[in-house]
Amino acid sequence: MSFPNQRKRINRASSAVRNLVAETALHPHDFIAPLFIEDGEGIKSEIPSMPGYFRYSLDTVMGEVEELVAVGIQSVLLFVKEGDDKKDNTGAYASNPEGLMQRSIRAIKAKFPDLLVMTDVALDPYSSYGHDGIVDVEKGEIVNDETVEALVKMALSHVEAGADWVAPSDMMDGRIGALRQAFNEHGYTHKGILAYSAKYASALYGPFRDALDSAPGFGDKKTYQMDPRNRKEGLDEAYLDESEGADMLMVKPGSFYLDVVRDMSEASNLPVAVYQVSGEYAMIKAAAEKGWLNEHDIMLESLIAFKRAGAKVILTYFAKEASKHLIKNYPNS
Ligand code: PBG
Numbered sequence: 564m565s566f567p568n569q570r571k572r573i574n575r576a577s578s579a580v581r582n583l584v585a586e587t588a589l590h591p592h593d594f595i596a597p598l599f600i601e602d603g604e605g606i607k608s609e610i611p612s613m614p615g616y617f618r619y620s621l622d623t624v625m626g627e628v629e630e631l632v633a634v635g636i637q638s639v640l641l642f643v644k645e646g647d648d649k650k651d652n653t654g655a656y657a658s659n660p661e662g663l664m665q666r667s668i669r670a671i672k673a674k675f676p677d678l679l680v681m682t683d684v685a686l687d688p689y690s691s692y693g694h695d696g697i698v699d700v701e702k703g704e705i706v707n708d709e710t711v712e713a714l715v716k717m718a719l720s721h722v723e724a725g726a727d728w729v730a731p732s733d734m735m736d737g738r739i740g741a742l743r744q745a746f747n748e749h750g751y752t753h754k755g756i757l758a759y760s761a762k763y764a765s766a767l768y769g770p771f772r773d774a775l776d777s778a779p780g781f782g783d784k785k786t787y788q789m790d791p792r793n794r795k796e797g798l799d800e801a802y803l804d805e806s807e808g809a810d811m812l813m814v815k816p817g818s819f820y821l822d823v824v825r826d827m828s829e830a831s832n833l834p835v836a837v838y839q840v841s842g843e844y845a846m847i848k849a850a851a852e853k854g855w856l857n858e859h860d861i862m863l864e865s866l867i868a869f870k871r872a873g874a875k876v877i878l879t880y881f882a883k884e885a886s887k888h889l890i891k892n893y894p895n896s
Contacts, residue, residue, distance in 0.1 A: 587870040589863070590896060591635030591886035595681065595836070595878045599774050600624055600667050601644040612770035613841055614848045616880050618644060621663075621670055628675055634886035638679040640730060640878060641667055644775045645688050653697055654686035658716040665724040672725040681757060682721045684714055684742075685733035693772075693779040695733040695787065705787055711738045715745045722746065728755035730813075734762050734787040743808030757836060758809035761797030761823050764788035767816045767842025774841065797823040798830050805831055811876065816840040818865060821872040828873025836876035837869045844880040863888070 574584045599610070599618040606620035619627055628639065643663045649656040656662055664682060671680055685695040692698045696710030710733065718729045731738050739758050746754050764785045772778040789796055797820075801812050812831055814824045815838035828835045847865065851858030862881045869877050879885070889896070 587867055588896075589866055589870060589877075589885065589889055591882075591889055592637055593870070593875065593877050594636050594882035594886060595638040595640050595679075595876060596631050596636050596882035597640045597642060597878060597880060598624060598627065599642050599644065600663060602646065602663055610770065610774040612773050612845050613880065614845075614852065616774075616844070618774060621667055624667070625670070625674060628671060628678065631883055631886075632675060632678065634883060634890055636882055636886055637677070638681060639671070640681045640683065641671075641726075642683050642775060643667065643688055644777075647691075650689055650691040652691055652700070654689040654713050654717070657686055657689040657713065658720040660720055660724065662720075665720055668721060668724040668726045679727045680725065681728040681730050681755075682718075682726045684718045684721070684729045684731040686710065686713060686717075687777040687779075688775055690777075692781065693777050695784065696735055703782065707735050707737070710735050711741045714738055715741050718742050719745055719749060719751075722751045722754045726754070728757050728810075730757040730759065732759040732762060732815075734759065734784075734789070737807070739804045739809050740807035755810045756808065757811045757813060758804035759815055759838075760801040760804045760809070760812040761820070761827065762788050762813070762815045763791050763820060765791065765816050765819075765840070765842070767819070767840045770841035770845045791819075794822060794826065798826055801827050801831055805833055809833065811836055813838060813878075814874070816843060817869055817874075817877075817879075818843050821868060824869065824872040824874050828875075834875040835873060836878060837872070837874040839865065839869070839877065839879040839881070841880065859888070 574580055601618050603620040604622055607617050607623050610616050668680055687693055687695045694705050696705040699706050721729055739756060742756055804812060811834045812827055813836040814820050817837045817839040824837050847861050850856040862885060866885055
């Protein structure tokens with residue numbers, strides 16, 4: 564009888580040895596927690612297509628931030644839902660210093676000065692057409708360069724309010740370079756840019772658009788977000804963003820685009836972030852609600868897949884839940 568001289572099961576034999584040889588690990592410091600904020604007081608309203616995830620008013624969001632910090636999370640990404648009266652075609656309200664975003668940044672930084680506060684930069688919450696940019700109504704087109712100008716104003720108002728990083732999610736050409744230049748010219752030399760580099764035109768953003776009431780009023784976002792059929796184009800976008808001055812690159816969505824995460828993490832020396840988007844969260848929640856999948860296990864498996872693919876940073880609606888598990892099981896890590 565012949566025996567295998569390589570017994571692969573030895574390294575899997577106990578939890579101790581599995582932990583010893585594990586190639587990747589999750590840590591609460593890896594996570595950026597997205598937060599949805601709306602105007603008003605005392606609000607904590609569950610997003611129907613994102614069970615267990617809420618939109619807060621500025622007073623109630625403070626308690627949520629406190630919980631995030633308590634489980635070791637050090638970064639949040641802010642999104643706001645503005646009323647229809649704040650929306651037009653130019654996104655003018657996006658840079659208003661008294662806007663909900665700017666007020667939220669000031670309030671959160673005042674209470675949590677060490678927390679990294681990042682902000683979404685795109686016009687969709689302020690656009691009467693629900694698009695990330697300004698619409699040329701006659702042509703039915705999203706105009707690039709005018710949009711970039713509006714995004715620069717918007718981002719400047721965020722950093723002026725105290726945001727540490729901006730995260731442009733709009734996919735207009737040249738916006739990273741324009742933001743970097745504007746930050747340099749205005750003395751914001753310590754502000755970070757998390758570039759949504761490879762952001763695909765995905766059906767997985769549906770629940771998010773419910774959360775912010777920001778679905779496009781006409782057409783789709785395929786003339787600016789990337790075609791899911793393309794892989795190399797993701798690298799093309801990443802090289803551009805890096806050369807224009809990005810500090811971190813992002814792939815979005817996550818699970819369906821792990822090949823792009825792998826490519827980008829090998830091609831760039833910048834940290835790569837991945838966004839596990841609302842639809843990914845919704846799919847896991849829905850299957851768990853039906854009793855078809857174990858939510859806790861799937862959550863951790865989905866997150867570790869991002870690390871294995873090469874991501875350093877993970878934006879996820881599971882940030883708090885996963886961190887709770889991690890600090891309970893690895894309290895001193
Ligand atoms: C807005 C924006 C979107 C998301 C992040 N920023 C939606 C979109 O592009 O339509 C999606 C996040 C998610 O689905 O969790 N530009």
